[in-house]
Amino acid sequence: MTTQTLTAGNFQETIASRDIVLVDFWASWCGPCRMFAPVYEAAATEHADLVFGKVDTEAEQELAAAAQISSIPTLMAFRDGILVFSQPGALPAAALEQVIDDVRALNMDDIRSQLAAQPTA
Numbered sequence: 001m002t003t004q005t006l007t008a009g010n011f012q013e014t015i016a017s018r019d020i021v022l023v024d025f026w027a028s029w030c031g032p033c034r035m036f037a038p039v040y041e042a043a044a045t046e047h048a049d050l051v052f053g054k055v056d057t058e059a060e061q062e063l064a065a066a067a068q069i070s071s072i073p074t075l076m077a078f079r080d081g082i083l084v085f086s087q088p089g090a091l092p093a094a095a096l097e098q099v100i101d102d103v104r105a106l107n108m109d110d111i112r113s114q115l116a117a118q119p120t121a
Helices: 011-017 031-046 061-066 093-105 108-117
Strands: 020-026 051-056 074-079 082-088
Touching: 011 051, 020 031, 020 093, 031 051, 031 093, 074 093, 082 093, 082 108
Parallel strands: 020 051
Antiparallel strands: 020 074, 074 082
16 A cells, blocks of 8 residues: 545544554655655555555644654654554664554553543643
């Protein structure tokens, strides 16, 4: 599977409707973003069961702001609609694979219990 363009119009639906969604926040003028792109594309091809989304921060400034993106590239991972990973910087292929493995291995019942136990503001 190739990467999918995410916009304000389809972001929430994509996150909510799939088990695991990885999101790359990027911009065309960003050198590290261009270096990370082929690594991300290769992972998308290898892991066809996951959604690999891309958000162009120039075209989707409100979405990037809502996601509190302050540095690009930033990789986020969502599982069952819950943000479980967020890190700025271009990852090498091995590190991206580790993130994917770690997200797959999460016990989501534990994550939901931890979230439920947090006080609400």
